Amino acid sequence: MSKTVSAAVALIGDELLSGRTQDVNLKTIAEFLAPVGIQIAEARVLSDDHERIASAVRDLARTYDYVFTTGGIGPTHDDITADAVAAAFGRPIDIRDDARAILEARYAETDVELTPARLRMARIPDGASLIDNPVSGAPGFQLENVFVMAGVPVIVKGMLQDVGHRLEGGAIVLSRTVRGKGLREGDIGEALGTLQDAMPELSFGSYPWFRAGDNGANLVVRGVDANALDDAVAALVELVKAHGRNPEVDPTN
Amino acid sequence: MSKTVSAAVALIGDELLSGRTQDVNLKTIAEFLAPVGIQIAEARVLSDDHERIASAVRDLARTYDYVFTTGGIGPTHDDITADAVAAAFGRPIDIRDDARAILEARYAETDVELTPARLRMARIPDGASLIDNPVSGAPGFQLENVFVMAGVPVIVKGMLQDVGHRLEGGAIVLSRTVRGKGLREGDIGEALGTLQDAMPELSFGSYPWFRAGDNGANLVVRGVDANALDDAVAALVELVKAHGRNPEVDPTN
Numbered sequence: 141m142s143k144t145v146s147a148a149v150a151l152i153g154d155e156l157l158s159g160r161t162q163d164v165n166l167k168t169i170a171e172f173l174a175p176v177g178i179q180i181a182e183a184r185v186l187s188d189d190h191e192r193i194a195s196a197v198r199d200l201a202r203t204y205d206y207v208f209t210t211g212g213i214g215p216t217h218d219d220i221t222a223d224a225v226a227a228a229f230g231r232p233i234d235i236r237d238d239a240r241a242i243l244e245a246r247y248a249e250t251d252v253e254l255t256p257a258r259l260r261m262a263r264i265p266d267g268a269s270l271i272d273n274p275v276s277g278a279p280g281f282q283l284e285n286v287f288v289m290a291g292v293p294v295i296v297k298g299m300l301q302d303v304g305h306r307l308e309g310g311a312i313v314l315s316r317t318v319r320g321k322g323l324r325e326g327d328i329g330e331a332l333g334t335l336q337d338a339m340p341e342l343s344f345g346s347y348p349w350f351r352a353g354d355n356g357a358n359l360v361v362r363g364v365d366a367n368a369l370d371d372a373v374a375a376l377v378e379l380v381k382a383h384g385r386n387p388e389v390d391p392t393n
Numbered sequence: 394m395s396k397t398v399s400a401a402v403a404l405i406g407d408e409l410l411s412g413r414t415q416d417v418n419l420k421t422i423a424e425f426l427a428p429v430g431i432q433i434a435e436a437r438v439l440s441d442d443h444e445r446i447a448s449a450v451r452d453l454a455r456t457y458d459y460v461f462t463t464g465g466i467g468p469t470h471d472d473i474t475a476d477a478v479a480a481a482f483g484r485p486i487d488i489r490d491d492a493r494a495i496l497e498a499r500y501a502e503t504d505v506e507l508t509p510a511r512l513r514m515a516r517i518p519d520g521a522s523l524i525d526n527p528v529s530g531a532p533g534f535q536l537e538n539v540f541v542m543a544g545v546p547v548i549v550k551g552m553l554q555d556v557g558h559r560l561e562g563g564a565i566v567l568s569r570t571v572r573g574k575g576l577r578e579g580d581i582g583e584a585l586g587t588l589q590d591a592m593p594e595l596s597f598g599s600y601p602w603f604r605a606g607d608n609g610a611n612l613v614v615r616g617v618d619a620n621a622l623d624d625a626v627a628a629l630v631e632l633v634k635a636h637g638r639n640p641e642v643d644p645t646n
C-alpha cells in the first residue's frame with residue numbers, strides 16, 4: 141500500500157478572522173490535492189502578524205509533508221507573508237531579479253507603472269523557486285516544502301496549475317456518499333459505529349442536515365481501497381433501507 | 394481605553410479538510426463576537442483526531458481569552474469533541490443527568506427514541522455548564538473559557554444566543570470600507586503604507602478583486618476610535634480620488 145502524504149494549509153489575512161471575507165481557498169486546495177493523493181491534515185487561519193505567521197509556518201512545515209499558504213503577497217504594507225516565510229526558514233529576502241523581470245514584462249504590456257509598492261511583489265526568499273501567476277503576473281514561490289500563493293481565489297486556482305507537477309502524492313483517498321433523506325443519525329449511530337469497527341481501514345462519517353421541512357444525513361465513507369469502499373457502500377445502503385429510508389448513492393464521488 | 398479581548402476558533406471535522414464541506418461557522422462567530430468587543434485572533438481546522446483536538450484546545454485556551462469549537466458533538470462514533478475537550482482540561486466525562494433530562498424531554502415530544510447513540514450527546518465533562526440548543530435539543534457546553542458547539546450552521550447560530558451573556562467583551566473594533574472600483578492597489582500601496590504609519594492606532598487593509606471586466610480594491614480601516622476612523626475614511630476617499638477613481642463609502646460598516 142502506498143504511503144500517506146499529508147499537507148497543512150495556512151490561510152493568512154485579518155479579513156478572514158474579522159468575518160469580512162469568507163474563505164473558499166481551503167476547499168479549492170483540498171479538491172486539488174485529493175486526486176494527487178495528498179490529504180490536508182490541518183488548516184490554520186492566521187492574522188497579518190509576522191511572528192505568528194513565521195512560527196506557524198515553521199511548525200507546520202516540520203509536521204506535514206507539504207504546506208500551502210494563501211494571502212499576504214500583494215503590493216500593500218499588510219502583505220507580509222513572503223517575509224514571514226523567509227524568517228520561518230532563516231532565509232534572506234529581497235527584491236529578486238527573476239521576479240522583477242516578470243513584473244516588468246507584465247506591466248510593459250499595459251499602462252500600469254512598476255511602482256515601489258508593486259516591486260514588493262518581487263520580494264522572494266533566497267533559494268525559493270517561483271510559482272507562475274497566470275492571472276495577474278506577480279508570482280508566488282516555493283521554499284522547501286512550503287508553497288506561497290495569493291489570497292484572491294481565482295489567482296489561487298491559477299497558481300495551483302504550476303504546483304501540481306512539483307508534488308509527490310501518495311495513496312489516493314476515495315470518498316463515497318450515501319444520502320439518506322429523512323434519516324436521523326441518532327437512529328443509525330450505533331450501527332455505523334459497528335460498521336466502522338468492522339472496517340477499520342476505512343473512515344466513516346455522518347453529516348446531518350436540517351432545513352425547513354427537510355432533514356437527513358449523508359453517510360460518507362473514505363479510504364484507499366475501491367473494493368472495500370464498494371462493500372461499505374452496500375452496507376450503508378442496507379443500513380439506510382433498514383431504517384425505512386430510500387438511500388441515494390451519490391455517483392460523483 | 395478598554396482592553397482587547399481575543400478569541401480563537403477550532404473548526405472540527407474531517408469533512409472541512411477533505412473539501413466536502415465549506416465552513417461558514419467562522420464568519421458567523423466572527424460577526425457575532427465583533428459587536429461584543431471580541432476579536433478572533435486565530436482559527437484552526439482540525440481533523441477528527443482525539444489527541445490533536447485535545448492538544449489544540451489546551452493550547453488555544455491558554456493563549457486566548459475565549460475559545461469556540463464547532464463540530465463533533467453529535468450521536469455518531471466520529472463525534473469525539475466532548476471527550477477531547479474534557480481531556481484537554483483533565484476532567485472526567487460521562488453521561489450527565491441534566492443533559493440526559495433535556496434529551497428525554499425533547500424526544501418525549503416526538504416519536505424519536507433515545508437510543509444509546511443519542512445518549513452520547515449527553516456526555517458532558519464534569520464542571521461544564523450546558524449551552525441551550527433551540528434547534529435540535531442536544532446541548533453544547535462551556536468548560537472554563539471554552540465553548541463547545543455543534544457543527545451544523547443553523548445550530549451554531551441558535552447556540553450563540555445562549556453564549557453572548559457569558560462573555561465579557563472589551564474594546565469594540567469598528568470597521569469602515571472605502572470601495573474603489575477600477576482602483577489598482579499597486580498604485581496606492583505606498584500612500585496606504587504612509588497612512589498606516591501616520592495612524593498606527595488603526596489597522597489599514599487593501600483587498601483587491603478581479604472579475605471578468607471588473608476589478609478594484611476595497612480599502613478597509615479598523616480601530617476602536619470612531620473619530621479617528623472618520624479621519625481615516627476621509628483620507629482614503631481623497632486617496633481614491635487622487636487616483637482618478639470614484640470612491641464609494643460603504644454605509645453599513
